[in-house]
Amino acid sequence: MQIFWCKNCEVPILYTANKNNNKVKFNPYFDLEDEGVEEVLEQGNPRDYSKLLDLKSIVNQAIKNKRSKDSIEEIFNRIQNKIYGEKCPQYIKEIAIKYADYKMHDLQNFEEDSKEHTCPECGTKVHYISKDIRPVFMEERIMLSILLEEDLTEENIWNGAGNRYIINGESSDIVISELYEVDNLDEKIIKIQKRVKGSNKKIDFSKFIEVNKDHFNYIDKNAIDFIKRVKKVFKQRLSLVSFSGGKDSTVVSDLVTRALNTQDVLHVFGDTTLEFPYTYEYVQRLKERPKRPPFLPVDTSNQDFMELSNQFGPPTRVMRWCCTIFKTGPIGKLFRQIAGQQKILTFYGVRRSESISRSNYDKITESPKISKQLVISPIVDWHDADVWLYLLTRGIDFNYAYRLGFARVGCWCCPNNSKWSEFLCKIFMEERSREWRDFLIEFSKKIGKPDPEVYVDTGKWKARQGGAGVNTGNIKLEAKPCGLGDNAKNYDLKRPINEGLYEFFKPFGIINKELGDEMLGEVYILDYKTKEPRFKLQGNLGKKQLKVQVLQDKYVTLLFQRIECQLRKYQFCVNCSACANVCAYDAIDLKDGYQIDETNCVRCMECIAHFNRGCLITKTMKIKGQ
Numbered sequence: 001m002q003i004f005w006c007k008n009c010e011v012p013i014l015y016t017a018n019k020n021n022n023k024v025k026f027n028p029y030f031d032l033e034d035e036g037v038e039e040v041l042e043q044g045n046p047r048d049y050s051k052l053l054d055l056k057s058i059v060n061q062a063i064k065n066k067r068s069k070d071s072i073e074e075i076f077n078r079i080q081n082k083i084y085g086e087k088c089p090q091y092i093k094e095i096a097i098k099y100a101d102y103k104m105h106d107l108q109n110f111e112e113d114s115k116e117h118t119c120p121e122c123g124t125k126v127h128y129i130s131k132d133i134r135p136v137f138m139e140e141r142i143m144l145s146i147l148l149e150e151d152l153t154e155e156n157i158w159n160g161a162g163n164r165y166i167i168n169g170e171s172s173d174i175v176i177s178e179l180y181e182v183d184n185l186d187e188k189i190i191k192i193q194k195r196v197k198g199s200n201k202k203i204d205f206s207k208f209i210e211v212n213k214d215h216f217n218y219i220d221k222n223a224i225d226f227i228k229r230v231k232k233v234f235k236q237r238l239s240l241v242s243f244s245g246g247k248d249s250t251v252v253s254d255l256v257t258r259a260l261n262t263q264d265v266l267h268v269f270g271d272t273t274l275e276f277p278y279t280y281e282y283v284q285r286l287k288e289r290p291k292r293p294p295f296l297p298v299d300t301s302n303q304d305f306m307e308l309s310n311q312f313g314p315p316t317r318v319m320r321w322c323c324t325i326f327k328t329g330p331i332g333k334l335f336r337q338i339a340g341q342q343k344i345l346t347f348y349g350v351r352r353s354e355s356i357s358r359s360n361y362d363k364i365t366e367s368p369k370i371s372k373q374l375v376i377s378p379i380v381d382w383h384d385a386d387v388w389l390y391l392l393t394r395g396i397d398f399n400y401a402y403r404l405g406f407a408r409v410g411c412w413c414c415p416n417n418s419k420w421s422e423f424l425c426k427i428f429m430e431e432r433s434r435e436w437r438d439f440l441i442e443f444s445k446k447i448g449k450p451d452p453e454v455y456v457d458t459g460k461w462k463a464r465q466g467g468a469g470v471n472t473g474n475i476k477l478e479a480k481p482c483g484l485g486d487n488a489k490n491y492d493l494k495r496p497i498n499e500g501l502y503e504f505f506k507p508f509g510i511i512n513k514e515l516g517d518e519m520l521g522e523v524y525i526l527d528y529k530t531k532e533p534r535f536k537l538q539g540n541l542g543k544k545q546l547k548v549q550v551l552q553d554k555y556v557t558l559l560f561q562r563i564e565c566q567l568r569k570y571q572f573c574v575n576c577s578a579c580a581n582v583c584a585y586d587a588i589d590l591k592d593g594y595q596i597d598e599t600n601c602v603r604c605m606e607c608i609a610h611f612n613r614g615c616l617i618t619k620t621m622k623i624k625g626q
Contacts, residue, residue, distance in 0.1 A: 001014070001129060001131055001132055001161065001353075001383040002015045002117075002128060003015070003128070003129050003130045003131065003171035003385060004117055004126035004128055004131065004135045004523060005127055005128075005129045005166075005416065006119035006121070006122065006124055006126045007126075007127075007169060007337075008119065008122045008124040009119055009121050009124075009211050009316055010124055010156055010169070010207070011207050011208040011211050011212075012129065012133050012158060012208065012385070012425075013117070013119055013120070013126050013211060013212065014215045014385050014389060015117055015215075015388070016204065016618060025567065027254060027327060029098055034205060037295045037617050039361070045146060048088070048092055049364065051086075051088040051089075051092055051517075052092050052095060052096065053086070053098035053362055053364075053365070054086070054088075054100060055083055055086060055092065055093065055095075055099075056096065056362070056455070058079065058082050058083060058086075058096070059079055059096060059100045059103060059295075060103075061084075062075060062079045062082065063075065063103055064079055064144030065219075068150055071610030072094075073191060074100070075104065076094065076100060076104050077471075078577055079100045079102070080095075080097060081290045081461070083097060083100070084335075085618050091180055093322065094514035094538050094562050105174075109352055117558075118436060119211065120211060120214055121210065121211040127163050127169075129160060129166055129169060130160030130161045130164070130166065131161045131162065131383075132161045132353065132383045132384050132385055132387070133158050133159065133160050133161075133166070133384065133385045133388075134158065134159050134384045134388055134402075135158060135159075135203070135208075135388055135392070136157040136158055136165070136203075136402040136405070137202075137203055137404075137472070138153065138199055138201050138202060138203055138403070139158055139196045139199065139400070139403040139405070139537060140403065140404060140405035141153045141155070141194050142192065142196050142199060142216075143192050143196065143404070143405060143427065144157075144174070146167075146188050146192050146195065147179050147188055147442055148174070151397055152167070153201075154166060155167050156168050156169070157265060157286075158450075159405075159407075161608050162417075162435050163176050163407070163420055163469060163550075165464050166239040168615050174418060179423070180419070180423055181617075185385070187572055187610055188539070189426070189427050189430065190358050191268075191359070191514050193428070193430075193431055195419050204333065205392045208380060208389075208392065209389070209392055209393045210534060211430070212389055212564055215386075215389065216389050216390065216393050217226025219382065219386050219389075220262075220390065221269055221388070222260045223255050223259075223378045223379060224258060225364070226378050227255060227256055227259035227260070227347070227376070227378050228260075230345070230364065230376050231259070231260060231345070231376075232298075234345050235345045235506075236342075236343070236345070236346065236372060237339075237342070237344055237374060238266075238335075238342050239256075239266065239345050239347070240267070240268055240344060240345070241253050241266070241267045241293070241346070241347045242267045242268055242270070242346050242347065242348045242349070243267045243268060243283075243293075243295075244269070244270070244279075244281035244349070244401060244409075244410070245276075245282050245283050245399055245409065246267065246279075246347030246349065246404060246408065246409045247277065247278075247387050247388070247391060247398055247399065247409075247457075248350070248351060248379065248387060249348070250349075250351035250391065250396060250398050250399070251349060251379060251382075251390050251391065252348065252378060252379060252388075253267065253293065254320050254394060254396055255378055255379070256347050256378075256522050257293065263292070263293060263300075263446055264290050264293075264294060265293060265294075266295075266296050267292055267293045267294065267295045267296070268295070268296050268298060268331060269283055269295055269298065270298055270327045270328075270330060270333065270553070271298060271300050271330075272300075272322070272326040272327050272333045272411055273301065273305065273326060274305060274322070274326060274411040274412060274413055274414075275301050275409075275410070275411060275412070276300075276399075276401050276406075276410070276411075277429065278399055278400040278401040278404075278409070279399055279401070280310070280408055281400065282296075282397070282398070282399045282400065284398060286397070296334060296338065297334075298334050299330050299334070300326075300330060301326045301330055303325055303326070303574065303575075305322065305413070305578075306439065308322075308574070309439070310439075310443065310469070311442070312467060312470055312617065312620060312621050313443065313447075313467065313470050313620075313621075314413070314415070314440065314443060314461065314464075314471075315413075315414075315415055316415050316461070316462050316463060316464045316465070316510075317416060317463060318463065318464075318465050318618045319465065319466075319619075320414075320415065321390055321415075321576070321616060321617065322411070322414075323618045324363075324576055324577065324578045324581070324616055325574075325576045325577065326483070328577070328581055329576060329578070329580075329581060332580060332581040333580070334578060335372065335373060336372075336580070336586050340561050342361070343372050343373075343374065344372055344373045344374065345374050345376060346367070346373050346374070346376065347374055347376045347377075347378060347576055348376065349377075349379060349485055350375075350377045350380060351377075351379055351380055351381070351382055351387075351404070352380055353381075353382070353383050354408075354611075357528020361377060361380055363376070363378070363380050363381075364376055364379075364382075364422075364618045370586070374471060378447075383570050384407070384457070401428075402588070403427050404427075405424050406421060406426060407418075407426055407626060408421070408450035409420070410444070412425060412429060412432055412433075412436070413436050415461075416462075417464040419459065421536055427560075437457075437475075439454060440456040440461055441456050441548065443461075444456055444461065445468065446470075446471065448469055461609060466620075466622050467622065470621065475568050475571065475572050475613075475615075475617070475618040475621050475622075476494075477491060477493075477564055477567055477568060477571075478491065478492040479491050479521060479564075481490070482547065482549070484549060486556065487549060487550040487551075487556060488547060488548065488549040488550070489547070489548050489560065490545065490546070490547050491543070491545070491546045491547060491548065491567060492544060493544045493546055493567065493570075494541050494544070494571045495544070495570065495571045496541075496543060496544055497521070497539045497540065497541050497542065497543055497544070498542075499541070500570070500593050500594060501537075501594050502537075503569050503593075503594050503595050504566040504567075504569055504594065504596075505523075505525055505537070505563075505566060506596040506598055506601055507533050507566075507596065507601060507604075507607060508525050508534065508535075508562075508563075508603070509525045509526050509527050509528045509603065510525070510526040510527075510528050510531070510598070511523060511524075511525065512524040512525070515533065516536060516538075520538055521537075521538055521539045521543075522537070522538050523536065523537045524535055524536045525537070525540075528603050532552065533548045533551045533552070534550075534551060534552060534553060535548060535549060535551055535553065535563075536548075536549050536551060537558070546567075548560070562605065562608050562609070562614065564614075565613055565615065565618075566607050566608060568613060568615055568618045569594075569615040569618070570616060572615070572617055572618060573594055573615075573617075574592075575590045575594070576616055577590060578610075578611065578615075578616040579594075579607040579610075580609045581609055582606055582607060582610045583606065584604075584605075584606065585600045585601065585602055585603075587600035587601040587602055588607060594625070
């Protein structure tokens, strides 16, 4: 994506290569997923698609590992040899080679020189201004005017990549970091709140829409066609739209509704209970529209975010435990309830340009967090400029937070929020921002930070790792040697033994209480194939002492590691739903405590092996070196 400015039309021009432009030899919108779905549709074998993604990974890895002395031809030849050596249908290999060919040209920077660009409306030469852009609405202009003590409400303002303001087609001298430290900030915040609330003036974007209409038609058609092809290939799946209340999911909702020609596509709004207040207002407006999509009810988590944050620390960029407990957990539960054995096709608004972590996302992929879900991302290659062009062209209502200057909306307490987002929260969500800062400062004192206010205000709390400073007693296991040798261990548990303990051992095999001595509290775990005893537990109900003795297993050390994962989970389970979400067989139920349905469990051990130390929370609270 390249954004240019036309001085004559006084609007940004969105430029990407267009298939209909003869000057352009290679199409940056070429996407392996687009080609793959079309070919798979013709061949009639959806299972081939996963192999296509494997070949794509081969191409990307080869480019990532290229040496400076490697020529483009050498890299391409290595990729070709690797692809042709794979076992898969020939047509899949040909698509992957086409993708590799495109990537090679991309490496050589075969894009048009910016001097060749002219305005599609008036033919005037244009100049480059940014690699992405978003509109600046009147509410944000009012805020800037008050902060800078200069009226900018009538200026032509946009915001480019890197949160850089562009005024009348030129980079401004506004320094974002200086806005955080302006004089009399508290007084100015009151003025901003008052003026924004009383303003109803709108910005006219009609010229921007008109000049970029060809670009809109291009990205719109590509997305609509892709959704239609995907639905045709995966027609047996239940279609859903994951709706967050943000601009991207708003676009996807509209695209899917148009592509499938129905208002009846089910929408899922995963209310984390931590959303921006503007998000709740927007979702409510959407639900009250005459032509509104049906929303599936999602039970919110019964956990209290502040209590959990106090218990094992606020979520950080390294350990965002909140997403599992407050978002994917409740949504995963809903999907398991409504889908049964039917697989799900979920349309998401995720985009590669949003972050480095999302830059390698595929257009079609199995969900890493929720089983039985195939994730479709029809705008994965779009940029902010594309999203805003779509919203403005279609005249779609959107979340009010964007008018205030937020580039992204989500949870108000998210550790991934930028300093700019936190600054806007301080202005427009003043009370909530103050309460969260006060909590972080108190928590910082609790874990022994010498200068808690600096620790919080500089954002260092976002980088905290593990459970240092908080009570991690329940995730610790104390094991003592046993006279029976290396095949047995004695554990002092933090929680008394009850019947719920044995649920955690069902993934290892069949629970058998008849073989053991009831007086000693012996319970045998049988191999689910041979029905032979694998290991036994010895511990009386109500007591905290447990002996584990391995009777037969090739990998005793590994077995004990997995047993200890389950013991830690037993001691500290908070019903976060992480285990249930990774189970592909719907064997785990948390309605009445942690329970495993043995008729569904296939003993794949994924609920144990998926997380480091076997559990999301124990992973979160692990202290380095312990």
